[in-house]
Amino acid sequence: MDLVADFLSRLVTQFQSPALAFLIGGMALAAFRSQLEIPDAIYKFAVFMLLMRIGIEGGLEIRDASFAEMLLPALVTIALGCLIVLLGRFTLAYLPGVKMEDAIATAGLFGAVSASTLAAAMVILEEEDIFYEAWVPALYPFMDIPALVLAIVLANLHLAKQDGASGNGPKIWSIIKDSLRGSALSALILGLALGLLTRPEQVFEGFYDPLFRGLLSILMLIMGMEAYQRLNELRKVAHWYAVYAFAAPLTHGLIAFGLGYLLHVTTGFSPGGVVLLSVLAGSSSDISGPPTLRAAIPTANPSSYIGSSTSIGTPVAIAIGIPLYLALAQMVF
């Protein structure tokens, strides 16, 4: 019962931690119908700064890391991204009132990654002085892209079968290019390249890094407001989406924790790295995923996948997922 006690005490502590406190604060503001608005330009800039910070630090670390060390975790990350989509395809899709392409789009979004959730976990690990290999956050695209690509391919295969029309198959390479061109992955890869190839230490330490926590708190606030506002959309679709949105982040996180534990035993992957891998798997995309899916699977209903991810998936991934993996790590390692 140590796990339960530890988890509960972490849960209470985390409700006081800025990341979660701002998320809940945002929900409370929206519930109270506050007119507070964070300008969209600030939101976009904060997301850019977050991804640049993650990217640059990742790039700086990869420069020093051995490529071999990263190879296996990267492969596991790709596998996780695909596994999450397949899981959704073969569970959610068969529930009553759920359309196949909506289910696949939802699974794609839960397979993709949220930079803000990842950043919240990084800040908490740093606050608790738990070490992680600094290249772990740079695994982001290794989960994000395969999940989105697989979801879009599966959805198109399904639609093509339905239409009876074959040919005109999904162009995998163009989906990958579109993902990479999206603003989130562009910023992350730019940061990675700058960290890897140039000397951005000074501007990183004087600008991108110190503004990281503060801008994250603002993003959490916005996400909280969005989560509450999207609840209405979720009410319009089958209740199974709410069930999935609650269970999926924790299921995915725990599967990742298991695989991460195997990596720890075999390759010495750090406990902090295992926690971050679980957070990556448990998070669902809030920035680049929705527009990508909307463009690529136009027949899927955005209320289903954006509603479940923003209103339930993200709060669960942050408020329950992060303390759960931390408590598990405490117990296991």
Add this chain to the structure above:
Amino acid sequence: MDLVADFLSRLVTQFQSPALAFLIGGMALAAFRSQLEIPDAIYKFAVFMLLMRIGIEGGLEIRDASFAEMLLPALVTIALGCLIVLLGRFTLAYLPGVKMEDAIATAGLFGAVSASTLAAAMVILEEEDIFYEAWVPALYPFMDIPALVLAIVLANLHLAKQDGASGNGPKIWSIIKDSLRGSALSALILGLALGLLTRPEQVFEGFYDPLFRGLLSILMLIMGMEAYQRLNELRKVAHWYAVYAFAAPLTHGLIAFGLGYLLHVTTGFSPGGVVLLSVLAGSSSDISGPPTLRAAIPTANPSSYIGSSTSIGTPVAIAIGIPLYLALAQMVF
């Protein structure tokens, strides 16, 4: 004559202090018809940051303060907010060429509070190492809300009497809710709640606090540009508005200074706290007040109340009010 000499020397010094210098710089730019524009998103973000900083610090302090210590100052603050509105209702409203509902709206705006003026005074007190109880800025809503509510109730009573139509009276609770939902009070209360209930120290010290002075300088610049641009509007209404806008901030500030002095003698309220209380009373709302009044008293002419507050009230409250209360405090305490 020490007071006069001290006030004048402070006035000269303050014209070199950043807060006032940026305000005057903004006026000069507008007078020169400069095309410089600070994007609206930056303005809104700066206001949000200011209020969060005031709120979080207030919340952190209230956590440690004794509730009893705050009770009397809070009651005095509420009384001041109401008194300012009543004063305007029974002076400005009877001047020639002044419509009753315009007068009440103007008095409501001068009773409400300006976060930027308050912040400018806080920075000056900190620069001069003058102590104040850190929960004093958190008295903001105790003056802001009663003033706006009373003004709206009085205006509606007047309009109802005029129409002969009774019933349909002003719904006080809905006015209070609307005030609390406005972006300014929402941000302040969010900050207070975060400071009181969570552990935002790190994000406060690393983000909200260090950016405070800089963003204030930008707000002062914008307020200076606005003050000059609104002068034209003021020319369209009765000259008595200009007289009121000049005299009211100082009158209100001096009344508050007197009441603050009584608090000092009876409860040991700090001299810095007395100065801030005077600044609160002397300031007029520039962010949340105008839209609230516009929605609640639609027949009142915005040129009268926004013009007087922005063009004359705020510059007087900052440039004359703050050094005046400081000089008084120097002499009295």
Add this chain to the structure above:
Amino acid sequence: MDLVADFLSRLVTQFQSPALAFLIGGMALAAFRSQLEIPDAIYKFAVFMLLMRIGIEGGLEIRDASFAEMLLPALVTIALGCLIVLLGRFTLAYLPGVKMEDAIATAGLFGAVSASTLAAAMVILEEEDIFYEAWVPALYPFMDIPALVLAIVLANLHLAKQDGASGNGPKIWSIIKDSLRGSALSALILGLALGLLTRPEQVFEGFYDPLFRGLLSILMLIMGMEAYQRLNELRKVAHWYAVYAFAAPLTHGLIAFGLGYLLHVTTGFSPGGVVLLSVLAGSSSDISGPPTLRAAIPTANPSSYIGSSTSIGTPVAIAIGIPLYLALAQMVF
């Protein structure tokens, strides 16, 4: 051959320096058709912050500097601004396929100054611990205004001659006023005045200065994206614009280096000052120049002057110009 070796080694180093790295990163993003966008509000705010930082520091320094010390460099700066426009007027304008007013507008833009290019050079000098008189960046308007005014006057003279219509001559004073009112010079002059007349040290050191490098990196990114996107426009006009845009920054920079060297010998102007003077001359305006020219020479084709300046002029001025002047300074001083 030391010069060449030194220049090449600096060139390689600079490709790793943040300023250039972000510029190239922006080009790469645009070439890859990334959807990353930095909100316009952030761009405008970053430009404002850059100019305020340059202005305030300049003002603080001019306060302490002897006026006599600045007089000669200021005159040389004015002369350089005029010389660059005349050079363009009598070379570019006579090349095949080049319209006279387009040539004059282009020369005006290359005579005017880029705050971002200047800021990039300042950061590099500071990183290499090379001293420069801190008022040198404040020479900005002494080159910017004469160049724009002369270009507009020459273009109007040409158009008037063409039309046969005399009278209605260019109103020099109104052109100067329009330049000063533009957002770039307004911000710079506001900063200068604040630095000269007030005590902004604290807000400068706590806000404007520390955010300088970080915001510069974001501006460089945007300029890189713009440079690539404008290449298409350049393809629509005569190829001679590309030749001019490549040769002019370096020619202007080298002329300025020569004149700066004379100032060094006669008045002890610092080597770092000579480098910055060369960068001022080699840069072309990216913020305030284009709209000023568009309004004042409406018949000139913006594709010619904006295309050459943004796509070729600025990258050359930063990537080749800055290391070239540094290598020259290393050799000469």
